[in-house]
Amino acid sequence: MSGLTALGVTATPYAADVTDSAAMAEVISRVDATGHRLAGVVHAAMTLDDAPLTELTDERIRAVLAPKLAGAAVLDALTREHDLRLFWLYSSFTTAVGNVKQSAYVGGNLFTEALARRRHGTEAAIAVAWGALGDCGHVAREGLVPSMEALGTVALGSREALDALDSLAASGTVVAGVGRHDWARLRTFLPTLTTPRFAALLPADGDLGGHTRQDLVAALADLTAEEALTTVGGTLAEYLAQILQTDAARLDPKLPLQDYGVDSLMAAELLTTLRQRLDVEIPPLELLQSGVTVTDLARHVLLRLGVRTTDTANG
Numbered sequence: 001m002s003g004l005t006a007l008g009v010t011a012t013p014y015a016a017d018v019t020d021s022a023a024m025a026e027v028i029s030r031v032d033a034t035g036h037r038l039a040g041v042v043h044a045a046m047t048l049d050d051a052p053l054t055e056l057t058d059e060r061i062r063a064v065l066a067p068k069l070a071g072a073a074v075l076d077a078l079t080r081e082h083d084l085r086l087f088w089l090y091s092s093f094t095t096a097v098g099n100v101k102q103s104a105y106v107g108g109n110l111f112t113e114a115l116a117r118r119r120h121g122t123e124a125a126i127a128v129a130w131g132a133l134g135d136c137g138h139v140a141r142e143g144l145v146p147s148m149e150a151l152g153t154v155a156l157g158s159r160e161a162l163d164a165l166d167s168l169a170a171s172g173t174v175v176a177g178v179g180r181h182d183w184a185r186l187r188t189f190l191p192t193l194t195t196p197r198f199a200a201l202l203p204a205d206g207d208l209g210g211h212t213r214q215d216l217v218a219a220l221a222d223l224t225a226e227e228a229l230t231t232v233g234g235t236l237a238e239y240l241a242q243i244l245q246t247d248a249a250r251l252d253p254k255l256p257l258q259d260y261g262v263d264s265l266m267a268a269e270l271l272t273t274l275r276q277r278l279d280v281e282i283p284p285l286e287l288l289q290s291g292v293t294v295t296d297l298a299r300h301v302l303l304r305l306g307v308r309t310t311d312t313a314n315g
Helices: 002-006 021-033 058-078 093-097 103-120 137-141 145-151 158-171 183-189 213-220 225-244 264-278 284-288 294-305 310-314
Strands: 040-043 086-092 126-130 175-178
Touching (some): 021 058, 040 058, 058 086, 086 103, 093 126, 225 264, 225 294, 264 294
8 A cells, every 4th residue: 555655664473362452562562672663553353243233142242342442442542652643443334324234343333433533633543434345355255246236335446445545544534435336226225325414425316217106107197008007117127227237128028027137136126216216015025926027017016006097097
């Protein structure tokens, strides 16, 4: 990393548990004894244990909090008397948007962000909320890049990410995020993105493409049942095309969704889109049945919209 290279950092193979104050004090003393002053700290330790909060025991929560919370506190206390040029703490994008299975991890990250703000008054400090990294770290090791990109978070390369961190540190920023996100797609899965603090990042509803419920109901009013089915099918094709990142014109409304590679994650996104845009609830089993097509789904939507077409009006 360019910033660390400029600082003349020397890598020394000392190892210790970051939560062990005595062990970390020994590491710092050994660094000081080399004649090269300790110039900075990068705290990137973490432990994950993903599960709903109701399933977590005190022991499991402590195990996740320890490297983040206790480790950051130890490093803070031991380096207060050092003239550091950087004190970097790693947080996560999930800290801002929430994750029902990472409550302890999110809590630990919140502590690092609070510590950066407290420490910043006297020394350089920054907490960075990382998005997905595609060439190293947990996301890469676990093969999570494809699923995260399907959700709307595009993986960064480590060089790109660290260059961005260098720029943030030079700007005097205290807490910031580094990532690449498709905010319109993420909004489908993350209700927290509709809160005011994310307003500047999200496109207006009209920028998402396709009809809203009011638009669609108005468009169906004077159509026959067959025309209404085609119109609704066209709207669903637009939604599905956004999820598949393709052109709606390439989708055959009579072809099973599975033939387009629609998996459970994509199906969930489509159902969420229908709920948010059209206020229509479709049971997941109806969508996941083998052989279900866009036309089949359009029939379900048309029924739930309760629109009277010219055929029914004249009947």
